[in-house]
Amino acid sequence: MTTQQDTAPSAPEGRSRALWLDVLARTCRSRRGLVGLALVIPIVLIAVLGPFLAPKSPTAFVGLPYAGPSSEAWLGTDGIGRDVLSRVLWGGREILALAVLATVIGIVVGTALGTTAGYVKGALDEAIMRTLDVALAFPQIILALLLVSIIGPQLWLVCLAVAAIHAPQVARVARAATLRTVEQDHVKYAEAFGIPRRRVILGEVVPNIISPVMVEAGLRLTYSIAIIASLSFLGFGLQPPSADWGLMVNENRIGIQQNPWPVVTPIVLIAILTVGVNMFSDAVARSALGIEAPIAPPSMSGSDDALGGADHVATEVPAS
C-alpha cells in the first residue's frame, strides 16, 4: 500500500514547490487526466467566453415559445420565446465562478483550521476538531437548503453554504497530513531554531501537506459544481430572468416535447463539466498519492465524512 510518506518525501522548502507542480505535470500526462482536461476546457471556454459570442441578448424575445431550431435561433427558443443558444452561452458563468469560489474558501478555511489544530495540538486541537465533528454530524445539505430557502436565494449565501459544507472535511485531511509532517526533521529543526510558529506553519508545514489538500480540492470542486447546479435548479441560485444552466432545465422541462434543446443542452454541459472535473481530480489523486480518488456519495452529499479524506481511502483502497 502506498502511503503519503512514500510518494511525498520529506522535502525541504523550495523543493516542495516543484513537488506539487510535478504532481500536476504527471496528472496532465496521464490518460485519465488528459481526458478530464479535454472535457473540462471546452465547457470552461463556453462559460467564460460565451457571453461575448452570444448572437442575441439572453433576455430578448426572439420568437414563439418552444419554437424548434431554425436558422434564426440554432437551438430554438425557450418557454417564453428567448434564444436558447444565447441563454446557454450566458448561463455557465455563475455556476463556474461560485463553484470555484466556494471550493477555494472551503479549502483555505479548512486547511487553516486543520493545520492549526494538527500543529498546535492540545486543547485548541480538541476544541477545533470537536466543533467540526458536530458540524459533520449535521445533514449539511439540508441545512444549506434550509438557510438558502429561508434567507432567500442570495448568491453569496449559496457560496458560503457550500464552502461551509466543505471546510470540516478539508480540515480533517489537512490535520491528518499535518500530524505526519510535524514529525519530520526539518520541522523540528525549524522549531529548534526558534522560528515563530506562524512561520513554521506557513513555511514548513503547509508546503508539505499540499498533495493531500490538492486531491481534496479536486474532489471538493466536483461537489461544489454539482451542489450549486442543483441549488440553482431548485430555484435557489440566480433568479429569473437571468440565464443559468440549472435554472434553464427547470424552467423548460415542461416543454421538453416541443423543444428539448433548452433542457438537453445545459444538462449535457453540466454532465461533461462534472465528469471531466472528477476524472481530472481522480488523476491528480493517483499521481499525488498513488491511490484512487476518494469518491463520496455524489452531489447532494451531506456526509462525505467517512468517504472523506484521502487518508481514509489510503487505508482501504490499495493502489491499482
Place this chain on the structure above:
Amino acid sequence: MPASHSEQRSDRRARWADSIVLRTIVRRLLLGLLTLFLVSVVVFAATQLLPGDAARAVLGRDATPDRLAAFRREFHLNESWLQQYWSWLSNLLTGNPGTSIANGLPVWSGVEPRIVNSLYLLIVVALVGIPLSIALGVWAALRRDRLFDHATSTITLAAAALPEFVVAIALIIVFATIVLQVLPPVSLVAPGTSVWSHPTVLVLPVATLTIAVVPYIYRMCRGAMIEVLESEYIEMARLKGTPRGVLLLRHALPNALAPTVQAIALTFAYLAGGVVVVEYIFGYPGIGQGLVNAVSARDLPTIQLIVLILAAFYVLVNIIADVVVILVTPKLRTSS
C-alpha cells in the same frame, strides 16, 4: 488447569471488550442525541430568520391588524425566542408538532403519509442498489484490470460526479418523453392511495437514486475485496485447493464487508438530502417534496418537523454506521 486458566482469561478479555464496545456505543448514542438537540436549535433559529412576517405571509397583505394579532397569538409568534423554542420542543416531544400554517391541519397528518412514501422509495433503492453494487464490486475485483473492471470503474467514476437532477432529467428524456414513452415522467399518486397501486411511478425515482448510491458502495467493495484477495490467508486457502465459490463466499467476502457496510450506511445517510431533489423532480409525494412545498408556502411547523425528521434519519444512520464499524473491526473493538 492451563485450559481453564486461558478460558478464564479469554472470558475476561471478552467481557472487557464488551464493556468497551458498549461504552463506545452509549457514547455514540449520547453524541447523536446532542447533535439532534443542536440540529433542533439550528432549525428553530433558522426558521426565525424568515424575512418578513409569517402572519402577514399567510394571511395576505390586506389582513386586518386584529386578525394578524390573533394569528400571532395562536401560533405564539409574539413570544420570546426562548419561550417559542421551549413550547415548540415540548410539544414536539409529547407528540404534538403543531398545526400547519399553510392549511390549518395538524402537521403530522400531512407529513406521515410522506414519510411512508419516502421509506418505500428508500427500501426499494436499498433492495436494488446494495446487491447491485456489491455484485459489481466483487466481480470487478475478481476481474481486476480486465475490461469489465476498467469499464465499471470508469462508468461509476463518471456517475459519481453527476448531480441527481441531471441523471433524473436524462432518464425522463430517454424513458418517459422523447426517446421512449414507457414510463411516467411524473410520479402522480392520488392522495390516500398507496404508491404500490401504480408501481411504475417508482421506477424512475428509484433508478435515479440507485445511480447515485452505487458508485461509492461499488468502489469501497471493490477496494476491500482486492485487498482481501491479495492477503496471505486467501492465497493459503487457494493453494489448499478450496473450491472457488467457498473461497469467495466463506473466506473473502465476510472480510470485505466492513468497509462496504460502512459505505452503505453513509450512502443512505446521504440520501436524506438526495431525496429532496429527486422527489421534487418527479413530483413524488414523499418527505423531500413536502419540504420543498413547505418552504415555498413558508409553512414553519412543517419545515421544522421535516428537517428534524431528515436530520434524525441522518444521525441515526451515521450512528449505525459507526457501531457496525466498531463491531466488525477487531482493532477498534479491543482498543480503548
